Amino acid sequence: MLRIDKEACIGCGVCEEVCTFGAIAVVDGVAEVNEQCTLCGSCVDSCEADALSIETAAKSVQADLHRWSGIMVYAEYRHGRVAPVSFELLGIGRKLADQQKVPLSAVLLGFGMGDAAAELVSYGADTVFQVDDPALEHFTDEIYGNILEDIIQEQKPEVVLAGATAIGRSFIPLVATALATGLTADCTRLEIRAEDGVLLQTRPAFGGNIMATIECSATRPQMATVRPRVMKAAAPDQARKGEIINYRPAAERLQSRVRVLGSVLEEQDQVNITEGDIIVAGGRGLDNEKGFGLIKELAASLDGAVGASRAAVDSAWIAYPHQVGQTGKTVNPKLYIACGISGAIQHVVGMQSSETIVAINKDPNAPIFDVATYGIVGDLFEVVPKLTERIRERKGQ
Amino acid sequence: MDQIQPMNIIVCIKQVPDAKDVRLDPKTNTMAREGVESIMNPFDRHALEEGVRLKELYGGTVTALSMGPPQAEAVLRDAVSCGADEAVLVSDRAFAGADTWATTYTLAKAIQVNGPFDLIICGKQAIDGDTAQVGPGLGKRLDIPYVSYIRKITGFADGVLAMHRLMDDGYDEVEMPLPGLITVVKEINEPRIPSLKGKMKAKKLSIKTLSAEDIGADPASIGLPGSTTQVVKVFAPEFKGERAMLEGSVEEQVEQLLNKIEPYL
Numbered sequence: 151m152l153r154i155d156k157e158a159c160i161g162c163g164v165c166e167e168v169c170t171f172g173a174i175a176v177v178d179g180v181a182e183v184n185e186q187c188t189l190c191g192s193c194v195d196s197c198e199a200d201a202l203s204i205e206t207a208a209k210s211v212q213a214d215l216h217r218w219s220g221i222m223v224y225a226e227y228r229h230g231r232v233a234p235v236s237f238e239l240l241g242i243g244r245k246l247a248d249q250q251k252v253p254l255s256a257v258l259l260g261f262g263m264g265d266a267a268a269e270l271v272s273y274g275a276d277t278v279f280q281v282d283d284p285a286l287e288h289f290t291d292e293i294y295g296n297i298l299e300d301i302i303q304e305q306k307p308e309v310v311l312a313g314a315t316a317i318g319r320s321f322i323p324l325v326a327t328a329l330a331t332g333l334t335a336d337c338t339r340l341e342i343r344a345e346d347g348v349l350l351q352t353r354p355a356f357g358g359n360i361m362a363t364i365e366c367s368a369t370r371p372q373m374a375t376v377r378p379r380v381m382k383a384a385a386p387d388q389a390r391k392g393e394i395i396n397y398r399p400a401a402e403r404l405q406s407r408v409r410v411l412g413s414v415l416e417e418q419d420q421v422n423i424t425e426g427d428i429i430v431a432g433g434r435g436l437d438n439e440k441g442f443g444l445i446k447e448l449a450a451s452l453d454g455a456v457g458a459s460r461a462a463v464d465s466a467w468i469a470y471p472h473q474v475g476q477t478g479k480t481v482n483p484k485l486y487i488a489c490g491i492s493g494a495i496q497h498v499v500g501m502q503s504s505e506t507i508v509a510i511n512k513d514p515n516a517p518i519f520d521v522a523t524y525g526i527v528g529d530l531f532e533v534v535p536k537l538t539e540r541i542r543e544r545k546g547q
Numbered sequence: 548m549d550q551i552q553p554m555n556i557i558v559c560i561k562q563v564p565d566a567k568d569v570r571l572d573p574k575t576n577t578m579a580r581e582g583v584e585s586i587m588n589p590f591d592r593h594a595l596e597e598g599v600r601l602k603e604l605y606g607g608t609v610t611a612l613s614m615g616p617p618q619a620e621a622v623l624r625d626a627v628s629c630g631a632d633e634a635v636l637v638s639d640r641a642f643a644g645a646d647t648w649a650t651t652y653t654l655a656k657a658i659q660v661n662g663p664f665d666l667i668i669c670g671k672q673a674i675d676g677d678t679a680q681v682g683p684g685l686g687k688r689l690d691i692p693y694v695s696y697i698r699k700i701t702g703f704a705d706g707v708l709a710m711h712r713l714m715d716d717g718y719d720e721v722e723m724p725l726p727g728l729i730t731v732v733k734e735i736n737e738p739r740i741p742s743l744k745g746k747m748k749a750k751k752l753s754i755k756t757l758s759a760e761d762i763g764a765d766p767a768s769i770g771l772p773g774s775t776t777q778v779v780k781v782f783a784p785e786f787k788g789e790r791a792m793l794e795g796s797v798e799e800q801v802e803q804l805l806n807k808i809e810p811y812l
Contacts, residue, residue: 189644327684333647365776407723411719525790
């Protein structure tokens with residue numbers, strides 16, 4: 151509860167101003183708190199009279215905190231291949247492990263996986279715990295969750311990372327709940343605080359309008375799912391040595407109440423936009439479907455993929471698989487050309503890590519220019535066809 | 548022969564600020580809340596619709612359940628006007644500051660106190676936190692099977708629900724025995740608008756309210772003290788664009804740009 155020392159309160163109203171939830175108000179010269187309070191602590195920090203405090207029962211810290219050591223990554227395997235996010239997790243995992251001077255391990259679950267474990271070693275894993283079993287042919291939350299929980303209980307890593315995918319975001323919460331520890335979803339930045347080894351987990355919230363840094367200080371492991379295409383994978387090194395351990399789960403841990411009858415793969419609309427080096431994306435400024443055609447032509451001249459803002463997808467100028475942003479895909483190509491996209495935060499969070507960003511927009515105040523490496527203020531219908539023409543000339547097409 | 552089995556359904560609903568309007572002032576680091584409306588989490592609206600459709604097909608009841616401040620009553624009345632039969636508000640100052648761990652504890656306790664159920668439906672995530680962790684965590688707490696990201700329910704027979712579960716590369720065909728929990732994506736249905744009859748009912752309905760004591764919650768497991776994660780910093784997203792503006796005629800702008808992006812051609 152938020153405690154207000156009515157003697158100390160000078161009724162200055164600073165707390166009222168800083169409260170983001172409208173939970174505190176000065177009434178008759180004294181601050182009063184209402185039910186909207188989320189105990190975020192902003193007012194406590196702002197109070198110059200030290201009149202505010204948050205009462206918490208002394209937090210019980212897990213007794214064996216110091217015995218948890220090492221970084222562990224859940225490596226997703228599906229339909230014959232390791233998901234690319236697994237290599238990205240090994241990239242950030244390696245950095246964290248080196249900083250903490252602890253080993254990096256990976257957990258690989260699936261059926262008929264061939265030498266996928268060796269691939270994980272080449273990307274940085276020191277140890278791979280692998281379960282290759284028919285019961286793991288299809289993904290089920292229970293079986294995958296049981297096994298990961300058991301391996302974590304046995305190995306006691308300080309940090310566990312998984313991809314924020316349709317699989318990771320579904321069964322990792324089960325594992326964290328079973329282990330009675332904290333989990334942070336969809337992280338875009340991870341650092342370990344050197345003094346106490348606490349993992350600082352940064353993630354977007356409110357559709358990307360706000361970033362929050364979260365820690366899990368009293369329990370282990372510290373668990374996070376990580377957004378795909380944000381962390382960088384290391385270059386694979388075939389000469390790297392690592393240990394591959396075939397883990398044997400207990401038979402009762404291979405039971406699932408949910409039954410998967412089969413998987414249906416859906417054809418991706420044209421290329422997968424998350425995998426190309428160049429993306430040309432269009433937004434509301436294209437006016438209509440015909441206007442959007444200019445984007446496709448420019449993309450074709452560059453051998454690039456076509457991306458779109460939510461506005462363009464909602465207008466049905468292009469299909470959803472092309473949508474970039476918070477509710478679409480996260481991309482980080484070498485070159486991203488945004489045409490007629492205003493740069494709403496929901497779009498920007500999906501493309502801001504691109505190497506070079508070009509923005510073309512008629513509004514000089516469009517927020518897209520804030521993330522742009524190069525900007526052109528101008529009429530799309532002149533600039534884009536001209537650019538396409540000149541690129542074709544230069545490439546001798 | 549298939550037996551028609553009525554289903555008692557609980558739909559979990561969260562009241563959220565309309566996320567698209569939320570901004571953080573980078574100077575003061577506070578949220579601009581002027582004009583930010585409180586709404587029913589959009590994914591939960593699809594969860595509710597699916598619950599009501601199942602009830603219409605198989606019989607049973609739909610209970611809308613929300614954990615939140617007293618004002619969250621508004622979304623529960625909204626839910627009743629769209630077809631829910633009952634509404635339960637789990638509300639206590641002691642719940643403030645709960646992370647997903649403390650939230651699933653609280654919801655699980657409230658659901659156990661509320662009585663027997665066959666199916667719990669949640670939206671895939673809330674648009675304020677975007678975590679997608681409460682559905683799966685709640686399933687684990689209640690020790691019932693769950694499936695996330697349901698985009699279609701294809702059948703229900705002999706106590707088993709057949710569904711399509713969205714994956715990153717397509718979908719899985721799954722079967723889950725009840726009692727169980729699902730989280731749903733937007734594609735699953737088109738939510739109805741409130742009916743006049745529903746609105747009348749919503750107006751009159753008394754909403755059952757459960758406090759921390761009512762659900763027998765352990766004070767150390769709820770709210771801020773019960774949370775395993777802490778938010779230590781909140782900030783506006785930073786952008787590091789160089790913002791080099793290319794000036795001149797269209798031809799000049801295009802030529803300059805061509806030179807800049809030459810390495811990628």
